[in-house]
Amino acid sequence: MWAIASLAGTNHAMVSAWKDAGRRDLDAFFAGVVRRGARDIADAVGSPISVVPVPARRRSTRRRGIDLPLLLAHSTATGLRDAGVDARVVKALAIGAGEQRGSSARERWRQASSVRAVGRGRAQGRALLVDDVITTGATIAAATSALQVTFLTVAAGFCLAAAPAYGARAAGQVS
Numbered sequence: 001m002w003a004i005a006s007l008a009g010t011n012h013a014m015v016s017a018w019k020d021a022g023r024r025d026l027d028a029f030f031a032g033v034v035r036r037g038a039r040d041i042a043d044a045v046g047s048p049i050s051v052v053p054v055p056a057r058r059r060s061t062r063r064r065g066i067d068l069p070l071l072l073a074h075s076t077a078t079g080l081r082d083a084g085v086d087a088r089v090v091k092a093l094a095i096g097a098g099e100q101r102g103s104s105a106r107e108r109w110r111q112a113s114s115v116r117a118v119g120r121g122r123a124q125g126r127a128l129l130v131d132d133v134i135t136t137g138a139t140i141a142a143a144t145s146a147l148q149v150t151f152l153t154v155a156a157g158f159c160l161a162a163a164p165a166y167g168a169r170a171a172g173q174v175s
Contacts, residue, residue: 001140003162004037007133015133015161019068027066031075034130034160038079041158045128048086050152051077054131054143055095055115073130076158080128092127092150093143094118115142117150124151134162 005011018026053073061067073089080087095115129143134157144154 001134001137001157001159001162002037002041003134003159004033005161007135007161007163011161019064019132022064024065027071030160031071034072034075034158035079035082038076038158039083041156042080042083042085045080045085045087045156046126047084048088048125049080049155050090050092050125050127051080051087052090052092052127052129052143052147052152054129054139055091055093057095068132069130072132072160076128076130087128090127090152092117092152093146095139115139115146117146125153126155127152129154129157131157131159132161134159136163 007015014026015030017023018030051073053067053069056067056069070089070091077087077089093115127147129140131140134140140157147154
């Protein structure tokens, strides 16, 4: 699993503004960041690869007016292609209702179980899962499990930002 940034401090504020405060002006910024990050991992990812966005909940997509993981998946595929990797976006997953924001780790794991494969047989080979933010890993784990019924094998994951591990100290914090 690759993460471009830690979900802490200024990074957290920017991602929150983008995801939760309607800052659509940040779409192009984060798409560019992910595109450049994808170029950096291209050699490790290899070719060919299906770039599979972790599904956003319909309610979140309606509220935001955009499917953020799908935006990042397209940027990831573009960055990989920039580096010579045969990459294409495949929407192979869907998710049920619910809201992860504000949920406890236990609730996130329970809600993530609604991730399911869709469009079986359309894609095959290796998959790179793409999400906007990783907090507990529940959704990525559920997506990996859901893809077991398809012809896609999860090779890796890629996200914009990852929450610091539980109990981890912020950079520069002295005990």
